[in-house]
Amino acid sequence: MSRTYVGMPAFPRAAAVSAGDTTLRANLRTATHTIRAKRAEAVAELDDWDRLRAAGAAVKDRTLRHLDHYLLQLEENVTRAGGTVHWAADAAEANRIVTGLVQATGESEVVKVKSMVTQEIGLNDALERAGIRAYETDLAELIVQLGDDLPSHILVPAIHRGRSEIRDIFREHMADWGRPAPEGLTDRPADLAEAARLHLREKFLRAKVAVSGANFMVAETGTLVVVESEGNGRMCLTLPDTLISVVGIEKTVPTWRDLEIYLQLLPRSSTAERMNPYTSTWTGTTADDGPRAFHLVLLDNGRTDTLADQVGRQALRCIRCSACLNVCPVYERAGGHAYGSPYPGPIGAILTPQLRGLTSPLEESLPFASSLCGACYEVCPVAIDIPDVLVHLRERVVQGGETTIRGTRTVIKPAKGHTMERAMMRTTGWVLDHPAALRRGQRLAARARRALPRRLPGPGRAWSDTRDLPEVPPESFRDWWERTRGGDA
Amino acid sequence: MTAAHGAGPGPGSRTSHPSRERILGRIRRALADVPSYERPADHPVPRDYLRTHGSRTPAESVDLLADNLSDYRATVHRTDTAGLPALLAELLARRGTRSVAVPPGLPGGWLTDAAVEPVVDSPSLSAGALDAVDSVVTGCALAIAETGTVILDGGPDQGRRRITLVPDHHVCVVRVADQVVDSVPQALERLSPARPLTWISGPSATSDIELDRVEGVHGPRTLEVVLLVEDDR
């Protein structure tokens, strides 16, 4: 498996490959079902969950509708507190900025805490080209990095690896990256965690530069927030002299008080905990405690294009909890790699095509990677109507239309390879002229189907059939795909 | 909230870097549907969620804190002012601790019974030196009952963030009379964003290997919380 998403096959083909791997499917299934049940319990403890969810959505919407205002306020307050703010329009610029900042310190290695945004921009490869080695410090990211692999789940990126595979990866590859695995390493999780602790400790103690993301940025105070479990985040945020945080512009929230919403929504939705083991907040730099230099790189990279779409912009509310992955019947069968980006599952299906634009068969296929069952919307702590955005993007793929790519309004043509969908849409008669009615129809059908097993009209039908499958499908994903999508659909 | 939507660079703007202007310009174009008269506060945010979940007496809140801490595999102890030095001595001895990191403002007397070498935090105490220390004893800023969380804000009885991170054993003392709040909203309103905060809910953990929760990858693998009832003075 190569460490790149470039040239990923489009979703159905990649999904078929993953779904043929029974170990992966079994691991994923156990994992998603375990988290799913625990999450439901954690959420049920709060009888104001729906009100928190509504507030969480509203605060994000307020921020997005006035994002320029809040970013300027954030910049002002980070700067006042001793930080330096940089703006990166795209991945290449962000990588250039970070590489330059690391080079200015004279260091040739950095420690990193899990950050999807740095995967999105391919930072590790960019640093490597500049002769800088980036060490991933999250246990799962370490497993992925040592295995020369790609993450497959937002929260548990190595969800596709079993314990004995992890032991083998540690035995074989730790020595290439630093302290080797201990003699006689077993595959007990506690021993594997201990091996990672020892391997990474020497890196933390000597690291001069760290790279992080952030879960939230508070505009009114200039405070950044990192939510984590293992303590590698704390190591990166406090031990090195220089901290560089690369954060998507949509991670902004207006006020300190707003954290009271998200620090309740996020841990319960993601790890199903009342609170995650560690949360760190910092504002600029603090004399004698933590890094002496703090750089914040604010990243666009397609976010403003997403913002320009009035239906699609709600995807920018996402707090990356991964609850939608764990309830998704398509993700469960397809696995994370099929989504061809660091953002797998339902959120990836709406975010990736918007961040990158509908520019290749992969992005065009992603909005179809759903049965529109609506489970993702039900669990989303910021109430992103993922099915609605999916249907909206399907229309865009099948019919073409206006979109924004790198800040420029563009009219895209109907995608090739969607003739079947177009034909189906034509057979449904007038709906081509009434896309809103089609959308309503698909949504209604999707909602109704949860009560009455029923098939979707139009292109959603192929995916809707997943819901009729027993939990352990008797056929492979490929057979299922071909039967439902190519065959009777 | 000063600048309105669509206003120019705020007073804190450093330079007019081209990408900064490009991104801000793209945002403004993307938001063409937002009426120019709309101010940020005009977009409604319902805040009818609860300030606390349930009502409790102070003693019940402390019990809930203890339950939730234990649920996340922190070890909880209770004592009073007179019993604290002996309890701390016992916890450190049980662990076989020889050296213990302490913040500069740890109340005098807390460690008088403990046969340990104190390593007082100072800016010159390196991470490498801390790595050789067995335990750390601190106070805290606040604790949240509903979530089982202790919060450090770098106060004099807590020290720099690194001292509660590098050693493998953390003993954290919570003064129950004035440091326990019920909920996350109550905690945030009492905390200063200007200080670096560390929220701790149980020992370091990971579920990255087949979703088995394992205590401790990088932070202290043992967290002991002492709920201290102080004498009325």
Ligand code: SF4
């Ligand atoms: S879309 Fe919602 S449920 Fe999915 S990761 Fe984002 S916040 Fe969580």
